[in-house]
Amino acid sequence: MGGWFSKPKPKKCSYGSGWSKSNACPPGFTTVENCPKISCSWNGDKGSGVPVSPLSYRTGSCSSNPTHPGNGGTTPPSISCSGGSIKASSTFTPCCNFASTCTDSNTVGWAERVTCANKNGDYVFDVSGPGDCAQKLGGNSNNFPAQQWCKDANQGAYSCWLPYQMNADGKCFAYGDMQWNSATNQWGAKTKNGGSKILLNGLEPGNIKLSTPGAPSTSYNTGAIAGASAGGFACVVGIGALLRKKQQKRSAGKASNVELKEGTNAV
Numbered sequence: 243m244g245g246w247f248s249k250p251k252p253k254k255c256s257y258g259s260g261w262s263k264s265n266a267c268p269p270g271f272t273t274v275e276n277c278p279k280i281s282c283s284w285n286g287d288k289g290s291g292v293p294v295s296p297l298s299y300r301t302g303s304c305s306s307n308p309t310h311p312g313n314g315g316t317t318p319p320s321i322s323c324s325g326g327s328i329k330a331s332s333t334f335t336p337c338c339n340f341a342s343t344c345t346d347s348n349t350v351g352w353a354e355r356v357t358c359a360n361k362n363g364d365y366v367f368d369v370s371g372p373g374d375c376a377q378k379l380g381g382n383s384n385n386f387p388a389q390q391w392c393k394d395a396n397q398g399a400y401s402c403w404l405p406y407q408m409n410a411d412g413k414c415f416a417y418g419d420m421q422w423n424s425a426t427n428q429w430g431a432k433t434k435n436g437g438s439k440i441l442l443n444g445l446e447p448g449n450i451k452l453s454t455p456g457a458p459s460t461s462y463n464t465g466a467i468a469g470a471s472a473g474g475f476a477c478v479v480g481i482g483a484l485l486r487k488k489q490q491k492r493s494a495g496k497a498s499n500v501e502l503k504e505g506t507n508a509v
Contacts, residue, residue, distance in 0.1 A: 291407025295363025304337035323358035331410035371399030375414035412444030
């Protein structure tokens, strides 16, 4: 009768040639055995990247000092991100009167402009070649398959994956020492171990162009100098979201002849 009550033998995990539990997943990941399935689980170390997700952009109220805050001018009121977003980056953008372009002669103040990212986005994601960085703007689309990451140098693009992170400007960098040796050679890139970080390009001009804080692009009405609402402008950008919202409510009783120069943003 002992055979009837004996415990079933546990399923055994089988590793491929050259693989084991210790190397089935890249550094920063844990190998999870739910035999016969083996998977990679990110250990949660967020490193220095920003969460990859649709981004929003918010611009605060203007100061009344035309001198750039970095050159001794008045620091404009700080602005924060709302809801489930965190501040990925911040810059100062000029405010000007009666002009579509802010110049040294017509800038009348400065406002803080922040890039906000959903804090639940992907801090680490899988990249199989230089072109994958541009495809990760939507976030939350990772597989991290075990025994399929690029553990050796000189492996070809799209034959394996590497963990990467994204800067606030949209460029991606390796989450570890192993990286792709080119930012532009889509199919001919190979894995490289160590050395200075090679930044993979984000979305290309003419496709979906997110912005770089501080670069001139479109002007937005803000209301009187130092009178615009701190959350006065917000724009959400993600894969397929090509149109920016260009509408801002004017504060009641405030002048509406001040132009705020928005920067183009790149992630």
